[in-house]
Amino acid sequence: MARFDLAVVGAGPAGLSAAVTAAENGxxxxxxxxxTQPGGQFWRHPDEHHxxxxxxxxxxxxxxxxxxxxxxxxxxxxxxxxxxxELVVGHQVWFVETLAEGFMLHLSAxxxxxRLPQVRAASLVLCPGxxxxxxxxxxxxxxxxxxxxxxxxxxxxxxxxxxRRAVVAGTGPFLLPVAAGLAQAGADVVAICExxxxxxxxxxxxxxxxxxxxxxxAVEYAALLARHRIPYRMRTVITAIRGESEVGSVGxxxxxxxxxxxxDVSLPDLDVDLVxxxxxxxxxxxxxxxxxxxxxxxxxxxxxxxxxxWQRTDVPGAYVAGEATGVGGALLAVAEGELAALAxxxxxxxxxxxxxxxxxxxxxxxxxxxxxTMHRAHPVPAGWQDWLEPDTTVCRCEETTLGEICAxxxxxxxxxxxxxxxxxxxxxxxxxxxxCGFAAAKLAIPVGEALTASxxxxxxxxxxxxxxxxxxxxxxxxxxxxxTSHDNDA
Amino acid sequence: MTDQVNLTFDGVTITAAAGQSVxxxxxxxxxxxxxxxxxxxxxxxxFCGIGVCFDCLVTVDGxxxxxxxxxxxxDGMRLExxxxxEVSARG
Amino acid sequence: xxxxxxxxxxxxxxxxxxGAATAWFATRAGLxxxxxxxGSIVSGTTSACEGNLLVSDKEAGPELDLALLSHDLWRxxxxxxxxxxxxxxxxxxxxxATSGGMAGLTELTERQRAxxxxxxxxxxxxxxxxxxxxxxxxxxxxxxxxxxxxxxMLMAAHLLRLARQQGARVRTGTTVTGFLRDxxxxxxxxxxxGDISAGHVVNAAGTWAGEMAALAGVDVPVxxxxxxxxxxxxxxxxxxxxxxxxxxxxxxxxxxxxxxTSTVIEGTRSGTVLIGxxxxxxxxxxxxxxxxxxxxxxxxxxxxxxxxxxxLMRTYLGFRPYCPxxxxxxxxxxxxxxxxxxxxxxxxxxxxxxxxxxxxxxAMTGATPTIDITPFRPERFSLQEVS
Numbered sequence: 018m019a020r021f022d023l024a025v026v027g028a029g030p031a032g033l034s035a036a037v038t039a040a041e042n043g044x045x046x047x048x049x050x051x052x053t054q055p056g057g058q059f060w061r062h063p064d065e066h067h068x069x070x071x072x073x074x075x076x077x078x079x080x081x082x083x084x085x086x087x088x089x090x091x092x093x094x095x096x097x098x099x100x101x102x103e104l105v106v107g108h109q110v111w112f113v114e115t116l117a118e119g120f121m122l123h124l125s126a127x128x129x130x131x132r133l134p135q136v137r138a139a140s141l142v143l144c145p146g147x148x149x150x151x152x153x154x155x156x157x158x159x160x161x162x163x164x165x166x167x168x169x170x171x172x173x174x175x176x177x178x179x180x181r182r183a184v185v186a187g188t189g190p191f192l193l194p195v196a197a198g199l200a201q202a203g204a205d206v207v208a209i210c211e212x213x214x215x216x217x218x219x220x221x222x223x224x225x226x227x228x229x230x231x232x233x234x235a236v237e238y239a240a241l242l243a244r245h246r247i248p249y250r251m252r253t254v255i256t257a258i259r260g261e262s263e264v265g266s267v268g269x270x271x272x273x274x275x276x277x278x279x280x281d282v283s284l285p286d287l288d289v290d291l292v293x294x295x296x297x298x299x300x301x302x303x304x305x306x307x308x309x310x311x312x313x314x315x316x317x318x319x320x321x322x323x324x325x326x327w328q329r330t331d332v333p334g335a336y337v338a339g340e341a342t343g344v345g346g347a348l349l350a351v352a353e354g355e356l357a358a359l360a361x362x363x364x365x366x367x368x369x370x371x372x373x374x375x376x377x378x379x380x381x382x383x384x385x386x387x388x389x390t391m392h393r394a395h396p397v398p399a400g401w402q403d404w405l406e407p408d409t410t411v412c413r414c415e416e417t418t419l420g421e422i423c424a425x426x427x428x429x430x431x432x433x434x435x436x437x438x439x440x441x442x443x444x445x446x447x448x449x450x451x452x453c454g455f456a457a458a459k460l461a462i463p464v465g466e467a468l469t470a471s472x473x474x475x476x477x478x479x480x481x482x483x484x485x486x487x488x489x490x491x492x493x494x495x496x497x498x499x500x501t502s503h504d505n506d507a
Numbered sequence: 508m509t510d511q512v513n514l515t516f517d518g519v520t521i522t523a524a525a526g527q528s529v530x531x532x533x534x535x536x537x538x539x540x541x542x543x544x545x546x547x548x549x550x551x552x553x554f555c556g557i558g559v560c561f562d563c564l565v566t567v568d569g570x571x572x573x574x575x576x577x578x579x580x581x582d583g584m585r586l587e588x589x590x591x592x593e594v595s596a597r598g
Numbered sequence: 599x600x601x602x603x604x605x606x607x608x609x610x611x612x613x614x615x616x617g618a619a620t621a622w623f624a625t626r627a628g629l630x631x632x633x634x635x636x637g638s639i640v641s642g643t644t645s646a647c648e649g650n651l652l653v654s655d656k657e658a659g660p661e662l663d664l665a666l667l668s669h670d671l672w673r674x675x676x677x678x679x680x681x682x683x684x685x686x687x688x689x690x691x692x693x694x695a696t697s698g699g700m701a702g703l704t705e706l707t708e709r710q711r712a713x714x715x716x717x718x719x720x721x722x723x724x725x726x727x728x729x730x731x732x733x734x735x736x737x738x739x740x741x742x743x744x745x746x747x748x749x750x751m752l753m754a755a756h757l758l759r760l761a762r763q764q765g766a767r768v769r770t771g772t773t774v775t776g777f778l779r780d781x782x783x784x785x786x787x788x789x790x791x792g793d794i795s796a797g798h799v800v801n802a803a804g805t806w807a808g809e810m811a812a813l814a815g816v817d818v819p820v821x822x823x824x825x826x827x828x829x830x831x832x833x834x835x836x837x838x839x840x841x842x843x844x845x846x847x848x849x850x851x852x853x854x855x856x857x858x859t860s861t862v863i864e865g866t867r868s869g870t871v872l873i874g875x876x877x878x879x880x881x882x883x884x885x886x887x888x889x890x891x892x893x894x895x896x897x898x899x900x901x902x903x904x905x906x907x908x909x910l911m912r913t914y915l916g917f918r919p920y921c922p923x924x925x926x927x928x929x930x931x932x933x934x935x936x937x938x939x940x941x942x943x944x945x946x947x948x949x950x951x952x953x954x955x956x957x958x959x960x961a962m963t964g965a966t967p968t969i970d971i972t973p974f975r976p977e978r979f980s981l982q983e984v985s
Contacts, residue, residue: 051558053579058557064526064579067510114888123888127558128567128578148559160539160552167556167576175531176524179553262550263539301559413554413562415868416546429639429755430762432770436638439645439751442868447561447831449912452554480886484831484909487873491895491906495888545832545869572831572909591869594836595904596730 019103021047023361024122024138026110026304029057030078030347031339032144033085034354035361039142040092040101042362042369047136048089048102051109051127051483055089056082057146058166059347061174075173075198077234078347085351105133109483113141113307114495119334120308123493125485135494140334140365141308142357143322144350145301147340150319152187152296152401153419153456155409156258165195165295172198180291184267186210186255187295188395193238195293200245207287209242210253212272212296212398253284255292256404264292276398296397299455300341303479308335312477313470315343317392318455320473326378328357329364336361344392349384352377402464411460412453414446422460434458435475447484450476514584516541523580530556530563530575533586541565541575541588565589601792604767606630608962609787609796611774611810614644615750615948616940617802618757619955625764627959632796633766634789636773639758640751642804643947646916648827648864648872649750650840651949654690654742657706658713660973661925665946666714667969668953669744676952679760683753684867690745690840691720691728693736693901700737703844707740717742731836731904745840747864750948777814777937784814784936798930798962800938805882805919807927807941811976816933819979820942822917824878826890828898831909832869840864843901853922855879859893861901870911873898875945882917918944921979928954928974929961938962939976 021044025036028050036048050057054065060082063069073079092102105124108131112123119139125131149164156162163179165187171177182205185196192209200206242249250269256278257268269284302312302320310330311323322330322337329336338353356377359369407420425431425440434457437443443457444450450457454476458468510525516538523532530553533541540550542564554562556576563575566587575586608624610617613635624631635641651672656662672685679685694700707717720739725732728741758768769791778786778795786795801818803810811818842862852858855878862874876890891913899906921927921942930938940958943950957974960967 051577061557067524067526112888128573148555148557158549158551160550163553164555164557164560167553170556170576171531171534171553175527175535177527177531177534179534413551413560416544416549425755429752429759430768430770431638431755433638436640436645436751439640440755445868447564447911448559452560480913481910484911486907486909487828487830487895487899488906490828490892490910491899493888493892495892570907591832591834592908594731594833594908596726 019047019133019136021045021103021136021138022365023047023140023142024049024120024136025142025144026122027057027144027146027339028052028055028104028106029144029146029339029350030059031146031350031354032057032142033089034351035142035144035338035358036102037085037088037092038355038358039361040098041088042358042367044101044362044365044367046102047105047138049105049108049110049122049124049136051107053107055086055104055106058148058170061170063174063176075194075201077194081351105136108133110304111481111483111485113304113482115308115332125483125489140336140361142336142338142354142361143304143341144337144339144354145304145341147298147300147344148451149295150297150299150455151294151452152397153405153409153411153453154255154258155404155406156260157294158410158413159258159260159264160262161260161264161290162258162292162294165191165293168291168293169195169198172202176202178202178204179293180204180289182207182289183291183293184208184210184255184287184289185293188212188397189295189297190235190391191295193242195295196247197238197241197245199293200241200247204291206245206247207289208248208250208253210255210269211249211251212254212276213395214251254278254398254404258292264290267292270404272398272400276396277400278403297392297395298340298344299451300344302341302477303482305330305337305341306474306478307480307482308332310335310337312474314468314473315392316389317344318397318468319344320470320477327360328353329360334364343385343388345384345388349381349388352380352384356381399465402460411456412443412446414448415442417441417443419460422457426461431461434461434472437461438476444476449479512580512582514580514582514586516586517588525580527580528576529565529567529573529578529580529584529586532580533575541586543590545591599792601794604632604794605796606632606767606794607797608632608800609634609794609798610800610802611787612642612802612804613639613754613758613768613770614642614802614804615754615951616804616943616954617800618754618761619951620800620802620940620958621761621766622757623955623959625761625766627963629963631761631766632794633758633768634772634774634787634794635768635770638770639768640754642806643916643918644750644754644804646914647750647945647948648862648874649748649753649948650946651746651748652690652840652946653715653744654692654717654740656715657709660970661946662713662715663969664926664950664953667956668950669746671952671956672746679756682756684747684749686747687743688745688747688839690742690842691739692742692842692844693725693732693739694844695736697737699844703738703740715742716744729838729841731902732841733901733903746949747840748948749867753948774810774813782934784934798936798938800940800958802940804941804947805917807919807939811939814934814937816931816937816976817980818927818939818941818976819922820919820927821879822882823920823944824876824880824883824915824917825874825945826876826887826894826913826915828873828891828894828910829912829914830871830873830905831911833871833908834869835865837863837865837871837902841901843897852877857887857890857893859890859897861897863898863902871905877918884915886913886915919947920944926950926954926974927976928958929971929976931976933977933980
């Protein structure tokens with residue numbers, strides 16, 4: 018079994034930064050990622066085994082990535098520091114054991130043979146990132162409806178265009194690069210439907226002053242949208258998706274200033290073959306809860322890890338960086354990853370630059386303020402349930418409908434998300450509630466109420482952090498019989 | 508120019524660029540669904556595109572339930588559409 | 599503070615399977631009922647089990663009598679409702695790996711047949727007619743057509759709904775903090791939402807029934823016995839009956855503290871296969887033991903080798919309410935008149951819930967008991983009986 022000073026899970030902006038920093042501080046590091054190469058979702062790029070001259074096309078902060086990649090390669094195989102980092106790509110963590118000292122990660126290959134089934138480490142930095150938050154819409158289960166991040170991944174890593182005539186919808190600044198990427202790849206982007214209104218954050222003093230690069234990005238996107246003649250429609254939502262075997266058209270609605278559907282406005286349908294949805298992001302919390310770390314609810318109603326100003330959780334030796342401490346983007350994630358690595362090094366008794374740590378802490382505080390401003394400007398609209406029908410699919414895996422969820426609450430007396438899940442099965446299928454969890458949790462509580470950690474935590478608990486075969490479980494070595502993962506479903 | 512690989516989807520040959528995912532290869536071939544759901548028998552293909560949603564499950568070289576968005580293409584790869592895994596009797 | 603306007607005949611503590619069944623039978627008997635539950639409905643062990651209605655793991659005695667009564671109720675009085683909770687008379691198949699194990703199984707089935715259980719022996723070369731995916735390396739099996747399965751959360755939730763339709767009231771998020779007393783007599787409950795006085799108070803607090811009894815000053819030794827269950831990806835129909843290894847019966851009756859596992863496998867309507875089981879006496883410890891999960895998986899593959907590549911999506915744990923003599927506690931409590939208990943069914947609470955609730959309601963209303971209830975009397979553990 019492989020032993021390391023530190024295991025870093027996730028090789029996106031936070032994890033790369035954490036692994037490189039820790040290894041440069043002298044720790045031995047295992048860097049585990051389910052993808053085939055480092056970069057995460059944000060820096061997803063074409064297969065490096067088949068180099069392309071336009072590798073960085075559509076990327077942001079790309080030089081940050083190439084810098085981290087160069088340092089990572091030196092730490093893997095460079096003359097002076099070879100072997101400091103073991104990069105374990107194409108592997109997912111399916112179980113994490115908390116040992117008397119340290120952690121044991123149980124890994125499986127995302128496809129093909131497992132190369133490294135266990136990683137043991139004295140400490141652990143979790144950088145699991147997140148994925149697009151989704152809301153159900155009538156017809157959203159039709160092929161041709163995708164998460165905005167999935168459309169983006171196809172473009173950035175594979176140069177594949179998911180459709181020819183697209184609408185990008187939901188809320189948040191991430192809709193802009195997806196629309197721009199599609200247009201640059203030759204798709205006809207017929208509209209961006211933004212549920213919010215830009216009055217909130219584009220002119221926000223905190224937004225512009227706090228993180229200048231974000232304001233610059235917004236200006237770049239405005240120019241791109243103009244060049245490709247992409248209409249940017251605010252307070253506009255997709256209320257229905259129509260088609261037989263795939264998407265053919267979408268129905269639109271206009272929201273009032275309170276986020277409720279206006280019944281006095283009728284908008285024409287759009288003929289499209291691709292719908293890209295994103296309603297902000299949902300952090301991946303299963304490993305955070307598996308080690309027993311405390312969680313809380315962020316401004317955007319996401320469940321996040323509760324960390325101190327050194328990225329420490331309340332579990333000794335476990336740190337979290339990136340979206341899992343609150344969705345805030347790549348720059349913030351890079352800073353948090355570096356700080357988590359400094360904290361792990363410092364807690365392991367190694368000297369670190371306190372000045373650098375303080376500078377990172379200030380940068381992170383600034384990034385957090387900006388993220389909060391952004392989240393407040395792009396809430397899930399209050400009226401998102403207005404356009405659902407009783408037969409609207411909520412859970413894509415189990416094909417649970419809104420009507421079935423309402424039966425669980427109204428007829429059977431379920432008063433919380435966990436009970437709705439037990440009685441109507443949303444979140445019981447392959448994805449274990451990763452996609453429908455937010456919506457199902459909202460549907461379980463009265464309209465207008467905010468989600469609490471006790472609503473979300475039972476849904477984020479996934480003792481198997483990835484599916485595992487019976488054969489793998491039956492033959493996996495355990496470090497000790499007292500070793501444990503935590504079931505926080507109390 | 509990138510390397511091309513050939514693979515089959517339900518017996519029909521499609522080409523892809525080396526390094527692409529199975530999901531991208533199918534997308535480029537104009538194929539948008541390759542699985543039907545258990546309860547409603549509805550078509551599914553890529554949704555999240557990053558390994559989270561399990562909507563894009565496909566049989567790869569006889570191994571069922573592989574996430575098309577995560578598996579890289581390989582020359583000669585056999586892809587099959589379908590639904591649930593069949594468990595062999597007395598395997 | 600009293601919750602205004604409520605003076606039910608019965609307050610039931612706990613909205614799990616036992617509380618729901620009690621509420622349903624009590625309303626059917628014409629009683630007014632309030633159910634108080636500190637969490638949500640079906641949030642305790644009811645949501646962490648498999649939903650078995652087994653006769654196959656029982657021998658002649660009071661628990662078998664209760665199981666046969668329950669079986670009759672599931673098929674009879676509750677038969678028309680079975681569709682609501684996925685009631686399935688799927689039958690149980692108990693398998694023996696060795697000829698020695700088969701000899702023991704044959705002896706057991708002879709005793710069970712004499713006690714009124716329907717059972718037929720299955721020769722090794724006939725097993726695949728029942729379960730085509732079972733390993734061919736088996737010495738034989740016994741088939742129990744009376745073994746059934748329900749979806750336990752739906753069962754309890756629908757019984758509560760039906761009770762509510764008969765006027766019962768269910769208060770979730772309401773924690774019992776004490777009891778109203780008139781001397782020894784229990785006259786109601788104190789809750790964090792106010793007092794409720796009632797003719798009878800029923801302790802249906804499941805694995806926490808011992809704590810609840812202690813709050814009333816009486817000893818009812820219900821203790822937790824932890825178990826894990828593995829859940830597979832949805833599959834086409836693969837496991838057709840409830841299949842378990844002969845050793846399972848011995849492990850249910852054991853009182854060992856350490857980890858015990860014995861294979862129990864069954865399919866569900868949702869396509870998943872549930873794989874158990876483990877038993878550990880570790881209190882209410884919610885930490886997941888990978889070694890327990892591994893042992894469950896390993897033993898399951900010995901019976902179903904072809905499940906090896908099948909994915910597990912999740913696992914869950916629960917705490918069986920366990921009494922030292924492996925019999926449930928059912929009946930009014932002479933030590934605290936007005937208080938009654940229905941708890942402690944260990945791994946059989948779902949199946950036995952309806953028979954238990956019927957007997958309890960008979961006891962509370964002075965009706966003639968359908969079967970002898972005295973083996974389940976709550977005071978049987980007390981010191982006076984021992985001396």
